[in-house]
Amino acid sequence: MASSFQRRGIPVASFVEDVPTFLQQYNSDPSTALTALQEKLQQYKIAEMKLLGQKRDLQSKIPDMKKCLQIVGTLLAKRGSGEVMKMDFEVAEGIYSQAQFEDTNSVCLWLGANVMLEYTCEEAMELLTKNLDTANTSLAAMVEDLYFLRDQITTTEVTIARVFNWDVHQRRKQRSLKVDESS
Amino acid sequence: MVMRGGAKGDGVETEVTWEDQQNINLFGRINSKFHELEDEIKAKKDMAENLEDASNELILADEEEVRYQIGEVFSHMPKDEVEERLETLKEENTQELEKLNKEKEQVLAQMADLKKILYGKFNDSINLEED
Numbered sequence: 573m574a575s576s577f578q579r580r581g582i583p584v585a586s587f588v589e590d591v592p593t594f595l596q597q598y599n600s601d602p603s604t605a606l607t608a609l610q611e612k613l614q615q616y617k618i619a620e621m622k623l624l625g626q627k628r629d630l631q632s633k634i635p636d637m638k639k640c641l642q643i644v645g646t647l648l649a650k651r652g653s654g655e656v657m658k659m660d661f662e663v664a665e666g667i668y669s670q671a672q673f674e675d676t677n678s679v680c681l682w683l684g685a686n687v688m689l690e691y692t693c694e695e696a697m698e699l700l701t702k703n704l705d706t707a708n709t710s711l712a713a714m715v716e717d718l719y720f721l722r723d724q725i726t727t728t729e730v731t732i733a734r735v736f737n738w739d740v741h742q743r744r745k746q747r748s749l750k751v752d753e754s755s
Numbered sequence: 756m757v758m759r760g761g762a763k764g765d766g767v768e769t770e771v772t773w774e775d776q777q778n779i780n781l782f783g784r785i786n787s788k789f790h791e792l793e794d795e796i797k798a799k800k801d802m803a804e805n806l807e808d809a810s811n812e813l814i815l816a817d818e819e820e821v822r823y824q825i826g827e828v829f830s831h832m833p834k835d836e837v838e839e840r841l842e843t844l845k846e847e848n849t850q851e852l853e854k855l856n857k858e859k860e861q862v863l864a865q866m867a868d869l870k871k872i873l874y875g876k877f878n879d880s881i882n883l884e885e886d
Contacts, residue, residue: 643825646830660830718787730776
């Protein structure tokens with residue numbers, strides 16, 4: 573049976589065992605039921621869109637995090653080798669300048685809100701790895717939530733189709749009854 | 756996702772059980788999974804091409820020192836180190852691509868099974884095809 577458990581405040585779309593019994597809630601009027609179901613479906617779709625947007629945001633952040641990790645990783649790898657590193661960096665759009673740096677033990681991480689903090693390379697590595705892990709975990713949770721929403725959407729869609737079919741079927745029966753009577 | 760009980764109404768009413776509903780839901784999930792996989796595979800294939808292009812260019816390059824982009828900056832690096840890095844990246848990319856392709860095959864097989872079950876029960880009252 574459908575469990576009534578929720579997820580992120582999303583209610584479960586309960587499965588309808590029997591259409592006529594289900595329609596009793598709506599005074600056996602299929603069109604009222606259909607309107608109610610359509611409304612529910614819309615709500616689910618809005619929730620899905622929101623969640624998809626959040627997922628896209630997060631997904632676009634992950635490559636940035638990986639880039640940061642790569643740089644810190646490179647710095648760590650070169651450390652102690654006494655090698656001077658030459659880097660071209662962008663000062664303004666399309667304009668690059670060259671920087672040279674020898675052994676460095678710290679990097680500054682942009683924390684957001686106009687704050688930058690200096691970390692040792694190890695600490696930076698740790699922090700960035702942790703951030704990446706967190707991002708991956710919440711991404712996985714989001715994917716699960718999306719699957720859950722997908723289920724609710726499908727269930728509601730199927731219910732709509734069943735109510736609709738039941739209605740068509742009912743009308744046809746009535747029509748054939750009338751034809752029988754008149755003949 | 757196309758999933759509509761047939762509005763054609765052939766007059767035959769098929770009971771939909773909770774089990775059927777679960778199968779239909781599962782199909783919906785797998786279908787969206789399939790599309791995600793397709794996107795990821797495409798991204799990896801593009802990546803593979805870019806890496807290939809980069810190594811080809813590197814072979815043609817005369818300079819001993821090339822600029823290698825890490826994040827936002829270009830690091831000056833000896834050619835062979837860049838070559839090494841590209842090889843590792845290619846290796847990783849190929850492995851990930853293989854993994855994704857395997858997953859896609861599994862997903863396709865699962866979809867085929869579900870289609871058999873669902874079409875078996877609902878015939879043309881259900882449409883599981885895309886567009």
